[in-house]
Amino acid sequence: MSDTATGLSSTTRQPEEIVAVPVRHPGRWIATVVILILLAMLVHSLISNDNFGWGTVFDTLFQNSILTGVVHTIELTVLCMVLGTIGGVILAVMRLSPNPILSWVSWLYIWFFRGTPLLVQILFWGYIGALFKTVGLGIPFGPQFVTFQTQSLITVFLAAVLGLALNEAAYMAEIVRAGILSIDQGQTEAAQSLGMSALMTMRRIVLPQAMRVIIPPTGNETISMLKNSALVSVIAYLDLLYAAQLIYSRNYQTIPVLLAASIWYLFLTSLLTIGQYYIERHYSRGAARELPATPIQRLRALLSGGGTTPAADTTTLGHGGGGGQ
Amino acid sequence: MSEELGVEGSVTQARTATTEMVRAERVWKRFGKLEVLKGIDLTVNQAEVMCIIGPSGSGKSTFLRCINHLEQINAGRLWVDGELVGYRERGGRLHELPDREVAAKRREIGMVFQHFNLFPHMTALGNVVEAPIKVSRVSKHEAVARGRELLDRVGLGDKVDAYPSQMSGGQKQRVAIARALAMQPKLMLFDEPTSALDPELVGEVLDVMRELARSGMTMIVVTHEMGFAREVGDTLVFMDEGFIVEAGNPREVLSNPQHERTKLFLSKVL
Numbered sequence: 001m002s003d004t005a006t007g008l009s010s011t012t013r014q015p016e017e018i019v020a021v022p023v024r025h026p027g028r029w030i031a032t033v034v035i036l037i038l039l040a041m042l043v044h045s046l047i048s049n050d051n052f053g054w055g056t057v058f059d060t061l062f063q064n065s066i067l068t069g070v071v072h073t074i075e076l077t078v079l080c081m082v083l084g085t086i087g088g089v090i091l092a093v094m095r096l097s098p099n100p101i102l103s104w105v106s107w108l109y110i111w112f113f114r115g116t117p118l119l120v121q122i123l124f125w126g127y128i129g130a131l132f133k134t135v136g137l138g139i140p141f142g143p144q145f146v147t148f149q150t151q152s153l154i155t156v157f158l159a160a161v162l163g164l165a166l167n168e169a170a171y172m173a174e175i176v177r178a179g180i181l182s183i184d185q186g187q188t189e190a191a192q193s194l195g196m197s198a199l200m201t202m203r204r205i206v207l208p209q210a211m212r213v214i215i216p217p218t219g220n221e222t223i224s225m226l227k228n229s230a231l232v233s234v235i236a237y238l239d240l241l242y243a244a245q246l247i248y249s250r251n252y253q254t255i256p257v258l259l260a261a262s263i264w265y266l267f268l269t270s271l272l273t274i275g276q277y278y279i280e281r282h283y284s285r286g287a288a289r290e291l292p293a294t295p296i297q298r299l300r301a302l303l304s305g306g307g308t309t310p311a312a313d314t315t316t317l318g319h320g321g322g323g324g325q
Numbered sequence: 326m327s328e329e330l331g332v333e334g335s336v337t338q339a340r341t342a343t344t345e346m347v348r349a350e351r352v353w354k355r356f357g358k359l360e361v362l363k364g365i366d367l368t369v370n371q372a373e374v375m376c377i378i379g380p381s382g383s384g385k386s387t388f389l390r391c392i393n394h395l396e397q398i399n400a401g402r403l404w405v406d407g408e409l410v411g412y413r414e415r416g417g418r419l420h421e422l423p424d425r426e427v428a429a430k431r432r433e434i435g436m437v438f439q440h441f442n443l444f445p446h447m448t449a450l451g452n453v454v455e456a457p458i459k460v461s462r463v464s465k466h467e468a469v470a471r472g473r474e475l476l477d478r479v480g481l482g483d484k485v486d487a488y489p490s491q492m493s494g495g496q497k498q499r500v501a502i503a504r505a506l507a508m509q510p511k512l513m514l515f516d517e518p519t520s521a522l523d524p525e526l527v528g529e530v531l532d533v534m535r536e537l538a539r540s541g542m543t544m545i546v547v548t549h550e551m552g553f554a555r556e557v558g559d560t561l562v563f564m565d566e567g568f569i570v571e572a573g574n575p576r577e578v579l580s581n582p583q584h585e586r587t588k589l590f591l592s593k594v595l
Contacts, residue, residue: 190442190501193393194456194508195432198424204459208446283446 053256060247060260069243070264076160076239077226083165084225085218088172093202095177106173113170119231122163126235128154160232160239168225175217179210211283219276223269230265240264344370346406346512346543347392353400354387354567361387363567364401369560374544376554376575379564380590385547386439388564389514392545393434394427405434406511432460435505439517441497443489449476449500450485453507461508468507475503479533495526499533506537513537515546551595555579563587 046052060066094106113121129151138144154162183206191201233242244261248254281294293301347369354362361384369375377385390396391403394411403410411427412419422430444452453472457463463471476485479499489497498518505513515534519527531553538544538557548554554561554575561575563582571578571587579595582588 184442186438186440186442187444189395190436190438190444192395192428193431193434193436194504195428195430195460196456197428200459204455205444209444 051255052259053253056251056253056256057259057263060244060253060257061263063247065238065243065246066240066260066264069238069240069261070268072238072243073226073229073240074268076164076229076232076237077222080161080164080168080229081218081222081225083161084168084172084221085176087165087169088174088176089207091169091173092176092180095173096180110170110173113167118163118167118228119234121167122160122231122235125154125159125163126156128159156235156237159235160229160237163232163235164225164229168221171221172218175214175221176210179212179214180206182213183209208283212280215276215280215283219272219279222276223272226268226272227265345404346371346373347545348404349388349401350403351401352388352391352398352403354384354391354396355399361567362391362398365564365567365569367562367569367572369543369545371543372541373559374538374546374557375560375562376558377545377547377562377564378549378551378554378590378594379562379570382566383564384567385564386516389436389516389545389547392512392514393431393436395436405430428460432456432508433511435508435510435513437498437501437505437513437515437518439520441489441494441501441521443497443501443504445489448486448488449481449492449503452489452500453504456504457507472503472507475506476500478506478536479503480529493526494522495529498522498530502530502533502537511543513542513544515544515548517547517549519548519550549594551579551591563590565590 091106091109094102095110097103097106129149132150134147135150135153136144136147138146180202187205187209188201191205196204229239230241232239233245236242238246240261244257248257251257278294345368347367349365349367352362352365353360365384365388367375377388379385387396391398392405392410397411408430409419410430411422413422414420444455447455450469450472453475454465454468457468457471458465473482473485476482479502481496481499481503484492484496484500487496489500492500502518518534519530522530527550531550534544534546534553535557546553546558558575560572561578562572563570563578563584563586565586571582571584578587579591582591
């Protein structure tokens, strides 16, 4: 380097290090004090206000019916997200299809399911028996081979799944569509020039890349789904919220029981957030040159004598004031 | 648009002369009202290297994209290896080929793009073996062995596991060439393969292309590299505003252009 930079000549020695008086930030101090006071008030209230009924909260937390509700909520969330995502991908591909009928049908579906409240849709599926007494398989407008009573075919669980999944598909369709549109046209052309079919191009080339755009909002959708699944309590499906409602309708400890349910919801969304982090990481392969270390990897590096060697190249994100500098 | 194609029924006898790889007759292409190709006639023989030069907007890339049916022509006829591109003639009428058959034909034509268009979520080897495994149904073992061989051939034997984002432009373009070759094409199309590269990386890509030409591959190269055209090309075509202005032996066209437009263009780029 020095042989090319002849113009700069003379000193290669670094001049004196700058030691300056840092700028004062009185605002930060005031904000800290205000927030600490508010926090203290909140903690004080949590402890001293008996209406929170913490004893009842912890008793309720692991009651059998609550645990059943938790399992049902998880089942419902997973199932509806999977169905919603599959439906969303299909709708998105239809929407972008050169076939005008498919595109139009997809548009109509999204318009309808995004345009009406989720709660109404769930109620609708819950009372579908009032609209169609029977459901049958047969020739359109002709004879039917098998006929079912709608009320027995569409159970409360099925109604809950239909309500949540069909609605979710409409939102996922827009997310997937945005993801697909974010991929450069050149990728499709390269795949086509290799002789790939449109379907294979979508499945092997476009969608895997679109995932990077699709995953973060899908994580949000999953968290929304977990909480929106509480709406199915209106059709008496035993999810977490409905289980809580059954309990407080008996013991009248409304607030403590709802707190217990909230703790479960918070716990589950926290799990989902962690899951989302790892899925995002997986799909960023090839996008980032070097994947940043996971928090666990960083912790492990820190514990295994990482404190003395700031040269450990994996620690790219500074963690608080503890690190090297 | 098929009506227009039907008008010229007279010139559609099968052209199966074995040495002809690409034949274009009065190829016409419009984008909306913009006429991009206005009657292109040319022939590329087997094992021949044709270089196409011309100012931007002259239609040279569009013509290349018509050859593997990434673009549909509006009039005229285009054959690759004796078969019409994108159509089948039956009973004096042209029938559009179904997507499946268009895809099957594209397998025989390799294409290299200006911006590489590597699949960023796959390693170099993954890029190369994807189509052989998924499209040609070659066994994974065989595809990988051949993929490594091809990457070796383009001088990237040590980069098999690298992702495109970890490679230089020159390396990416060489992977893209290996990817196209993995389908064992009988014709290779290059769309300004070195235009997006740093000047010092151009050489490594041209070296690979030179080697490929020497091995007897039929190539059509849209390029601004006059040195390459002079040295490797068998024919040079100069295009402007959708016409072929001048075509012939590269050395002659470059050193002694016949048309004013060619002279003007060459005086600016040489």
